Amino acid sequence: MLTVEQALQKILEAVSVLDAENVPIMETLGQVLAEDIVSTVTVPPLDNSSMDGYAVRSADTRGAAEKTPKTLKVIDTVIAGGISKKEVTPGTAIRIMTGAPIPPGADSVIQFENTDDAKNKDASLNQTPTQVNIFVAASPAQNIRRAGEDIAQGKTILKKGAVLRPAEIGLAASIGRSHLKVVQRPVVAVISTGDELTELGKPLPAGRIYDSNTYSIAALVKRYGCVPKILGIARDNEKDLLKKLKQAQDADMLLTTGGVSMGDYDMVKDIIARDGNMVFWKVKVKPGKPLAFGKINGRDKNGKPRSIPHLGLPGNAASCMVSFELFVRPALLKMMGKINVTKPTVSAIIEDSVKNNDGRRIYNRAVVEKRDGHYYARVSGPQGSGMITSMSQANALVIIPEENGGVKKGDTVQALMLDWNQEVNL
Ligand code: AMP
Ligand code: MG
Numbered sequence: 001m002l003t004v005e006q007a008l009q010k011i012l013e014a015v016s017v018l019d020a021e022n023v024p025i026m027e028t029l030g031q032v033l034a035e036d037i038v039s040t041v042t043v044p045p046l047d048n049s050s051m052d053g054y055a056v057r058s059a060d061t062r063g064a065a066e067k068t069p070k071t072l073k074v075i076d077t078v079i080a081g082g083i084s085k086k087e088v089t090p091g092t093a094i095r096i097m098t099g100a101p102i103p104p105g106a107d108s109v110i111q112f113e114n115t116d117d118a119k120n121k122d123a124s125l126n127q128t129p130t131q132v133n134i135f136v137a138a139s140p141a142q143n144i145r146r147a148g149e150d151i152a153q154g155k156t157i158l159k160k161g162a163v164l165r166p167a168e169i170g171l172a173a174s175i176g177r178s179h180l181k182v183v184q185r186p187v188v189a190v191i192s193t194g195d196e197l198t199e200l201g202k203p204l205p206a207g208r209i210y211d212s213n214t215y216s217i218a219a220l221v222k223r224y225g226c227v228p229k230i231l232g233i234a235r236d237n238e239k240d241l242l243k244k245l246k247q248a249q250d251a252d253m254l255l256t257t258g259g260v261s262m263g264d265y266d267m268v269k270d271i272i273a274r275d276g277n278m279v280f281w282k283v284k285v286k287p288g289k290p291l292a293f294g295k296i297n298g299r300d301k302n303g304k305p306r307s308i309p310h311l312g313l314p315g316n317a318a319s320c321m322v323s324f325e326l327f328v329r330p331a332l333l334k335m336m337g338k339i340n341v342t343k344p345t346v347s348a349i350i351e352d353s354v355k356n357n358d359g360r361r362i363y364n365r366a367v368v369e370k371r372d373g374h375y376y377a378r379v380s381g382p383q384g385s386g387m388i389t390s391m392s393q394a395n396a397l398v399i400i401p402e403e404n405g406g407v408k409k410g411d412t413v414q415a416l417m418l419d420w421n422q423e424v425n426l
Contacts, residue, residue, distance in 0.1 A: 004361055007283040008327055011293055012341075014279060015309050015331045018184040018252060025172060028164045030225035031182040032337035037158040039175045043151035046101040048080075051143040054093040054115060055106035058138040069116070069133035077128050078103060093132055102144055109143035110134055151175060163338060163423040183337035186226045189248035190218050193259040193268055194315060195236045212388065213257035213320050217313070220324045221255075226332050236265035245271070249298040252335060254308050255328065258315030261290040268292065268312045276310065283327075284402065286360040287319035287385035291327065316385035322363050322397060325416065344420035348375035350398060350413045355406040362402075365394035368415045377415050395419055 002010070020034035049055065056072060064070040072093040078084040080099035088094055088105035095117070096102070096109060112118050116133040151157055157171055164172075164182065172180055197211040198204050211233055218228035229251055234244040236259065248254045259268030260281070272278050272294035281292045292312030300306050311328055313320040330341035348368050356362050365380045377398045381390035396415040400407055407413055 001282050001284050001289075002280055004283060004285050004326060007280060007285075007291065007293070008330060010279050011309070011311070011327055011331050012334055014293075014295065015253075015335050017337045018186060018335050020181050021184050022179050022181050025169055025178055025180055028180050028182050029166070029169060031164050031185065033158055033160055033162045033164060033168075033180060034183050034337065035181040036156050036160050037172055037175070037177065037180075039151045039153055039155050039157050041151070041175050042148045042153045043174050044145055044147055044149070046147050048099055048101050048145050048147075049096045049109045049143060050098060050145050051109050051111040052097050053095075053109050053111040053113075053143065054117070054132055054134070055088055055096045055103050055109050056093045056134065056138055057088055057090060057106060058108040058140045058142070060090060060093075061108070061110065061134050061136070061138045064134045064137045066135050069135050071131055071133050074129050074132050076103070093134075095128060095132075107140045107144075108138040110136065110138050111143065158425070161337065161339065162425045165423060165425075168425065183335075184252075186252040186332055186335045187229050187250070188221045188226050188332070189229045189231055189251035189254045190214055190221065191231045191234050191244045191248065191254070191256045193234045193236060193241065193256055195265065197233045199233065212317055213313075213315065216317065216321050216388070217255055217257060217324060220321065220328070221332070224329055224332050225336060236267065238267060238271065241267060241271060242275075245275075245296060248296070248308065250301060251298070251308060253328075253332065254296060254310040255313060255324075256310070257313045257320045260292045260312040260314060272296065272310060272312060277307070281312075284360045285323075285326065286358070286362045287316065287383075288314055288323040288326070288363075289360065290314045291323050293327075314385070317388040318365065318383075318391045319385040321388075321391055322365075325397065325418070326363065338423075340422070343416040344422045345414050345416050346375045346396075347412050348377035348396075348398065348415045350407055350411055351376055351378040351409060353406065353408045354379070354400045356400045356402060357405055359402050362400035363397040363416070364400060365390045366396045366398040366415060367394060368396040368398075368417065375415065377413060 075092045076086040077095040078100040079097045084103040114136040192211045192214045198208045221228040234241045259266045269292040276294045276296040278294040295307035296310045298308040313323045333341040366377045368377045380394040399414045
């Protein structure tokens with residue numbers, strides 16, 4: 001049986017980065033840039049004011065104080081987006097709003113609060129005062145944002161491979177880009193298997209359960225920036241399963257849940273082995289031992305044959321989610337062009353003793369909290385592999401190594417933080 005690392009390595013080896021496409025900027029959140037972005041403009045384009053106030057010659061304000069104000073003649077008002085045609089000559093000032101270009105002659109901006117215009121701040125523009133008293137001495141360059149101080153024309157502002165977070169989207173927008181070339185989002189077909197499953201919204205017959213895996217798995221697919229293609233429930237017979245598998249043919253990855261353990265009707269793994277290419281079945285991990293990984297035959301958008309990675313996740317509600325975090329997430333991130341596919345992890349002091357004697361690595365659902373500068377982890381409730389409540393109460397998966405028989409209260413363990421994001425572009 002493979003270790004977690006061996007299984008993950010086999011999965012990562014079998015998937016590759018998807019093609020790039022040109023996409024409207026607002027659709028690219030979380031995607032990976034497939035081009036270098038070079039600025040065609042200068043940001044800001046001109047020297048401009050970072051305050052609402054008066055553009056002045058700093059020399060004119062020398063010695064100004066509350067009791068000895070300097071009086072300047074107001075010759076114009078310039079608003080953001082406008083350009084003053086006047087020049088600030090000795091003894092004059094131009095009223096200026098944040099973002100407006102600095103008029104020629106001025107080398108400094110005095111904010112309204114340091115003038116007797118403070119009370120007029122909201123006055124309409126046609127009531128511009130004819131003179132202003134300045135209460136402080138201005139230093140040269142004060143409250144001026146320099147042209148190009150943020151982005152110089154010709155500069156590479158984002159490199160191929162950058163992950164597009166809100167800041168990168170804003171950065172690209174600040175140079176006017178409406179579309180970006182990004183690695184495609186993987187389309188992930190999701191199939192639940194089981195004769196016992198009932199669709200949401202239908203009454204629950206005796207002995208049946210609702211299909212929750214479709215939704216937890218599709219939500220995970222979405223969370224990591226991919227596109228779920230929900231294909232519904234396949235019953236535990238070959239005909240139904242093959243019919244659903246056919247509908248997954250144009251996806252970039254196929255995820256099934258259930259049908260991979262030792263029961264009489266667990267036929268997912270048998271069908272992968274027969275019709276596709278089974279890479280492995282079973283991993284030394286708890287929960288999630290019965291994980292199957294293989295490739296099924298599919299076709300791309302142009303009808304060209306290709307093989308699709310297929311992870312047969314265990315049916316139990318918590319197991320399939322843990323398996324997704326450990327094995328599916330890294331594969332999807334790789335397909336999206338991401339380099340860092342490891343889950344954010346912290347060292348935490350465990351507050352429960354947990355035995356581990358069967359040679360499998362345990363990933364316990366846990367609550368990790370920071371107290372007095374240390375992370376502490378406690379198990380989030382009963383760990384039965386079908387119990388989704390303790391998954392919902394957890395914010396981490398705590399690793400109980402397969403060696404040493406387990407961990408004792410007070411030991412330091414590694415915790416995978418379920419909701420953390422560590423994507424940074426350096
Ligand atoms: P299996 O591996 O197919 O035997 O499934 C293992 C367990 O997971 C069984 O108790 C199933 O009832 C449960 N299970 C399988 N599929 C789902 C599903 N889609 N939603 C909720 N529970 C499921
Ligand atoms: Mg089943």
